Amino acid sequence: MIHAHMTAWFLALVLFFVALGLHKSGKEKGAKIVQMVLRLFYVLILLTGFWLLFSINIDLMYVLKAAVGLWVIAMLEMILIRTKKNEKASVLWIQFIVAVLLVLYLGFSLPL
Ligand code: HEM
Numbered sequence: 001m002i003h004a005h006m007t008a009w010f011l012a013l014v015l016f017f018v019a020l021g022l023h024k025s026g027k028e029k030g031a032k033i034v035q036m037v038l039r040l041f042y043v044l045i046l047l048t049g050f051w052l053l054f055s056i057n058i059d060l061m062y063v064l065k066a067a068v069g070l071w072v073i074a075m076l077e078m079i080l081i082r083t084k085k086n087e088k089a090s091v092l093w094i095q096f097i098v099a100v101l102l103v104l105y106l107g108f109s110l111p112l
Helices: 002-024 028-055 060-084 090-109
Strands: none
Touching (some): 002 060, 028 060, 060 090
16 A cells, blocks of 8 residues: 555656646646646545555554645645646745655655
């Protein structure tokens, strides 16, 4: 399940940047399709993440890891929406970078 989880979040990050790139180059239709696929990946991340969470002896650090994971997903979605509306997303970008670094740190440092 850990591999499914890692594949899911890795592909989600790739799809996120693909969607942004398509939007920036004016390909709205493509961007929309990629964003829909991306939302499917959010579900996969959530399913695998909660699966992992409930298959271990939960302690606070894992719950924190999961919360930061949710924060990352929220930022991905909000950045895409703001960018689509041509609104500023710099505060969201900062949060995104902090959350990703934190989730990677927590994810890889916690023993499974
Ligand atoms: C985009 C968001 C996310 C990223 C980048 C991410 C990243 C990671 C990473 C790097 C690991 C460690 C893999 C390893 O040890 O080999 C991991 C494990 C884990 N993730 Fe996520 N994750 C995300 C979202 C979530 C969500 C939403 C949840 C819960 C609802 C979650 C729950 C877990 C749990 C319970 C583990 C196993 C404990 C651990 O080794 O840290 N993750 N994740």
